[in-house]
Amino acid sequence: MSNIPHVLILGGGFGGLSAANEIRNNLSSLQIKITVVDKKDWFMVGFAKLWIIKGTRTFENSIGSLNELVKKEINFLKEEVLQIDLQNKNIRTTTKTLPYDFLIIAMGAVLAPEKIPGLSENGMNLYDHDQLTEIHNKLKKIKSGNIAISIMGMPYKCPPAPFEASLLIDSMLREKGVRDSVQIHFYSPSPITLPAAGPEISQQILNLINSENIVFHDSCKIKLVEKNKLIFQNGEANFDLLLAIPPHVAPKVIYDSGLAKEGGFIPITRDCKTPFENVYAVGDVTTLIVNDTMAVPKAGVFAEGEAITVAQNIISKIQSKKESSLFDGKGGCFIESGRDTASLIEVDMFSEPKPSTKLTESTAEHLAEKIQFEKERLSKWL
Numbered sequence: 411m412s413n414i415p416h417v418l419i420l421g422g423g424f425g426g427l428s429a430a431n432e433i434r435n436n437l438s439s440l441q442i443k444i445t446v447v448d449k450k451d452w453f454m455v456g457f458a459k460l461w462i463i464k465g466t467r468t469f470e471n472s473i474g475s476l477n478e479l480v481k482k483e484i485n486f487l488k489e490e491v492l493q494i495d496l497q498n499k500n501i502r503t504t505t506k507t508l509p510y511d512f513l514i515i516a517m518g519a520v521l522a523p524e525k526i527p528g529l530s531e532n533g534m535n536l537y538d539h540d541q542l543t544e545i546h547n548k549l550k551k552i553k554s555g556n557i558a559i560s561i562m563g564m565p566y567k568c569p570p571a572p573f574e575a576s577l578l579i580d581s582m583l584r585e586k587g588v589r590d591s592v593q594i595h596f597y598s599p600s601p602i603t604l605p606a607a608g609p610e611i612s613q614q615i616l617n618l619i620n621s622e623n624i625v626f627h628d629s630c631k632i633k634l635v636e637k638n639k640l641i642f643q644n645g646e647a648n649f650d651l652l653l654a655i656p657p658h659v660a661p662k663v664i665y666d667s668g669l670a671k672e673g674g675f676i677p678i679t680r681d682c683k684t685p686f687e688n689v690y691a692v693g694d695v696t697t698l699i700v701n702d703t704m705a706v707p708k709a710g711v712f713a714e715g716e717a718i719t720v721a722q723n724i725i726s727k728i729q730s731k732k733e734s735s736l737f738d739g740k741g742g743c744f745i746e747s748g749r750d751t752a753s754l755i756e757v758d759m760f761s762e763p764k765p766s767t768k769l770t771e772s773t774a775e776h777l778a779e780k781i782q783f784e785k786e787r788l789s790k791w792l
């Protein structure tokens with residue numbers, strides 16, 4: 411039996427991959443054993459999904475293989491996590507039981523279209539990688555009618571992404587010469603476009619989509635979907651093509667382990683600890699409350715920042731140093747305009763007296779930075 415401590419990382423997404431790499435870049439395989447478990451063996455930066463919808467990318471050109479991790483002496487196991495046993499400090503997958511000394515839960519959020527009656531039968535899921543090519547093909551065929559983009563639950567991943575999707579779809583239809591005969595309607599349960607970014611930036615985003623004739627409908631809380639019809643608590647709307655952002659939940663195994671209440675996410679503070687010793691949680695599977703009205707948004711940059719915080723704290727424990735890092739809450743999300751430019755929403759969630767957000771000008775340079783953001787992550791993590 412080796413007495414090298416074992417870090418087990420559940421999930422090979424933004425959080426899992428950044429934690430694994432940060433630890434391995436600082437500690438050798440003689441100091442720590444690292445295992446990443448994921449039910450799939452590929453990673454994709456979330457926003458590449460929108461490029462697949464637009465048709466400038468394919469799925470195959472947008473993924474990195476988790477099998478590359480072994481080259482860095484990070485074990486990878488492609489299996490589903492079925493049980494987390496916090497008392498006995500192990501997890502069970504389809505075929506194995508793996509013990510851990512440190513556990514990092516980075517399992518993301520799960521899309522739950524089944525929570526909205528009629529959605530799966532009558533609409534497409536804008537965030538589901540399996541539906542992207544079909545969405546692209548439907549958009550390619552459309553010549554006239556009504557496209558509805560509908561946010562069906564809060565919180566959801568990357569709050570600006572559905573707006574960016576509407577702008578990219580607008581540009582696709584413009585390039586095809588059919589934009590004048592296709593209407594794009596955007597439905598949100600919120601009173602403003604981006605509650606996490608505050609009223610001023612929300613107004614700027616509203617102006618941006620309105621300038622492309624995308625109509626925003628606020629406070630539309632979905633009840634159910636029928637054929638070609640959205641039924642809200644306060645009204646109805648017709649559509650020819652529905653692109654939905656379904657409600658998000660945590661993976662079932664998180665509820666089974668008691669780490670989160672049914673339908674919610676794992677509550678953490680800025681040290682990303684759970685109540686269990688050496689068990690941490692990062693990214694979309696968590697809720698990190700900032701103040702009475704706000705939590706850290708679900709975004710890759712924040713999952714990455716939290717994962718690095720946890721990694722640094724594990725590294726200092728192994729090196730017998732004082733554990734001290736706290737997640738700084740800083741990050742940025744790009745919004746592509748559909749006109750070969752992008753702007754950047756810069757966020758500082760823990761600035762005093764309140765979270766600060768800034769929206770930059772939309773420029774070709776920011777679009778280049780966005781492309782670089784993806785390239786960098788794929789090359790440094792895999």
Ligand SMILES: Cc1cc2nc3c(=O)[nH]c(=O)nc-3n(C[C@H](O)[C@H](O)[C@H](O)COP(=O)(O)OP(=O)(O)OC[C@H]3O[C@@H](n4cnc5c(N)ncnc54)[C@H](O)[C@@H]3O)c2cc1C
Pocket residue numbers: 420421422423424425426447448449450455456457458459460489490491492516517518519537567568571661663692693694695708709710711712713742743744
């Ligand atoms: C269209 C779109 C655009 C986006 N744009 C941006 C952007 O511009 N900037 C940004 O920062 N973020 C963006 N995001 C959000 C970003 O992708 C997520 O916030 C990020 O992936 C969260 O990282 P995570 O590690 O918490 O979870 P994930 O990256 O989702 O990783 C979780 C992993 O856990 C695995 N898993 C789950 N359950 C199990 C199980 N039971 N067994 C085994 N494995 C399991 C999953 O397969 C998955 O690989 C976007 C998302 C979308 C959908």
